[in-house]
Amino acid sequence: MPLNPVSRIRRFNRAVTTETGALDQSFLGRGRPLGAARVMNAIGPAGRAISDIRAFLDLDTGLLSRLLRSLEDEGLIDVAEDRKDKRRRFAVLTPEGHREYEAYEALSNGRAQALLDRHPHPEQLLAAMDLIASALGRDRIEIVERDPHSAPAIFCLESYYAELAARFAMGFDPAKAARLDSDDMRPPRGVFLVALSDGLPSGCVGLKGTDKGYAEIKRLWVAPSARGLGLAKRLMTKSESHARTMGVTTLRLDTNSALPEAAGLYQRSGWSEIERFNDDPYPDLFFEKRV
CATH class of the missing domain: 3.40.630.30 (Gcn5-related N-acetyltransferase (GNAT))
Structure with a gap:
């Protein structure tokens, strides 16, 4: 008897939620949830326009505003007018934000490598991940x-x-x-x-x-x-x-x-x-x- 396709997708979603720590209030032990960490990642070392962050992460304006405010309150980012376009706002990492960004990068890379190391067929795993990432991010x-x-x-x-x-x-x-x-x-x-x-x-x-x-x-x-x-x-x-x-x-x-x-x-x-x-x-x- 074939397994129900919807059940297989939901199993996958639950596995990803657990593996990525989406429900953790302290993602990777850094004291803030995944959402805030993801916004820092999207801002990146060079900074980014807030409109671009919203489009890239597909977040509604209210949620993104709350996440940005929480990062500002921690002293991790500064938000100001875009120097090239006064109609847009631009987010940049502070020195402390850069340190947190690098910490997240190291921890995330380590977790990814650990997943590959414990899988018997890492290339097959990567191929499956590439397929799923392309399908979910096609637009x-x-x-x-x-x-x-x-x-x-x-x-x-x-x-x-x-x-x-x-x-x-x-x-x-x-x-x-x-x-x-x-x-x-x-x-x-x-x-x-x-x-x-x-x-x-x-x-x-x-x-x-x-x-x-x-x-x-x-x-x-x-x-x-x-x-x-x-x-x-x-x-x-x-x-x-x-x-x-x-x-x-x-x-x-x-x-x-x-x-x-x-x-x-x-x-x-x-x-x-x-x-x-x-x-x-x-x-x-x-x-x-x-x-």
Whole structure:
């Protein structure tokens, strides 16, 4: 007899509540509940606009105000007008707040490591956590511009290359693929976009400028934990929008028939199959779209 899906979800919720100490009045033994500690984490070492904190944590105004006031009363934060925008208020950690922030970071990291250490299959545990975090935070995944040589971009690209190597019958070696100059994916010629889920990279795509009358979409990748959430389409839509802003009217891309989900996305999104337009040894499908 299969277990009731709702019961399984509620069991998971109870386990998370217990593991995270959500009901503790002294979260991690620091003398305040989880809510206040979470707000400190959201403020971070650099400070943050209160409107951004509210959106990031999805808190109502009244609750956030009470939590901020409690942290102010403890001397852990200061709240003032945003220097860049007088209509907004900005929260920053005081010196004591920075010390508490670092204490929370050390304790939280230690608890996380202890959980991994006592599990017989830590990579499976992490994969399950990534899947759940992506599903719960799907509406908060943001797409931002990043340099192709930045750490989030490199993580995505290396993950992309590793997946191609596993899925292509002939393997994949970036050195043997068509040359891709990072400058072609930097403004003003192009752009590199990274999808961030609570700060962690979950996908990428590059818009490569050329001198051939068209630009190219390159390196579209979404983490397995975030697939099925519409993220690939969001990345494509965002890259097409950047292309229009840059005055590009024609886009091209290539892919391999070993990636049928990619080809299906392009076909559903108005891309037309065309003849080969490059000598890259890996792709066997070629598409174009007017934007």
